[in-house]
Amino acid sequence: MDFKGKVVLITGASSGIGAATAVKFAKLGAKLVLVARNVENLKATGEKCLKAAGAQGSTTPLLIKTDLSDEKAVPNIITDVSNKFGQLDVLVNNAGIIENGSIENTSLEQFDRIMNMNLRSVYQLTMLAVPELIKTKGNIVNISSVCGLRAFPNVLAYNISKSAIDQFTRCVALELAPKGVRCNAVNPGVVVTNLHKRGGMHDEVYEKFLEHCKVTHALGRAGDVEEVANAICFLASDLATFTTGMNMPVDGGRHAMCPR
Known part of the structure; x- marks a missing residue:
């Protein structure tokens, strides 16, 4: 897992899984774009990231303040990346939100x-990044959720997303495979971050929610951000060159659980 000379763009990089993934990529020598x-x-x-990089490199990460829901602002990200580094090798689509709500009240x-x-x-960001990724034969890692694989009540819109x-x-994996670009996703279970608290918990x-994870996850606990970061970096690396179109559960076995 060597990313020396490669440029990695990570959205939602200010906390949680995104921040841990950025630090992991820094340790592996990547040049970083953090959004x-x-x-x-x-x-x-x-x-x-600079501290983690150490002797691996001293390239200061490019920090971009952007609201990804602002359609007019998103194209500037790719422009800034091109101006700073002249290439893009990995896109990590991590930014996301969660809110409670059912079909009765969403x-x-x-x-x-x-x-x-x-x-x-x-x-939108993937569409804009693809021309650059084709040039480098790069790849995409999307951050999904066990909620994409299984149904859970009271987070309806999140599940659908x-x-x-x-x-x-x-679909993107199949479309870009002939051009040498891979696309994969990780599907975390409950991971200790600020996501749920920002969503109103x-x-x-x-x-109590984390305590309940001892029952809902086969491994008997919630996950850690670094465990998800490890999977993201693996899928983005040359160790996974024959892997595309995968939705990889990183969820302590929650996707395999069945109520009894």
């Missing part, structure tokens, strides 16, 4: 907000 809305957290991730406004961030922005990402992954509820 997020929170500037302070983005800077903190950039500093961690408004169209909420549905659109989730779909715009979790799916539409991924479609992640199922769509899984199908998007397979209070501390006490979140702690």
Whole structure:
């Protein structure tokens, strides 16, 4: 897993899985483009990446503050990458949001907000990045969820968005395979991040939620961001050159669980 000389673009890089993935890529020698809305957290991730890189390289990550749901702003990301590095080798579509809601109470406004961030922005950025990835015979890793593989109540729009990402992954993989570009996805189970709290889950509820993971995940616990980052880097690396169109569960076995 050597990314020296390769340029990796990661969205949602200011926290959680995105930040851990950025640090992992830095350790493996990659030149990084980090995209997020929170500037302070983005800077903190950039500093961690520089420290992690050590002797691997001293290229300062390119930090881009962008709201990916802003259609007019997204093309500037690829422009900035081209101006800074002149190439793009790996696109990691990680940015996403979660909100509670069922068919009885998920408004169209909420549905659109989730779909715009979790799916539409991924479609747009990938579409813009593909010409650059074809040049480098690069690859794409999308961050989906076990919710794309299995049905869970009260996160309806989120489930739909992640199922769509899984199908998007397979379709893009087939379309770009003749051009030497791979496309895969990881499907995390519950991973300890700020995602659920940002989605409205209070501390006490979140702690009970994590405790319940001992029952809902075969390995008896929630996951760690570094465990997902390892899978992302593997799929993006030359160790996975014969792997495309895959939706890889990184979920402690949750996708295989069946209520009894």
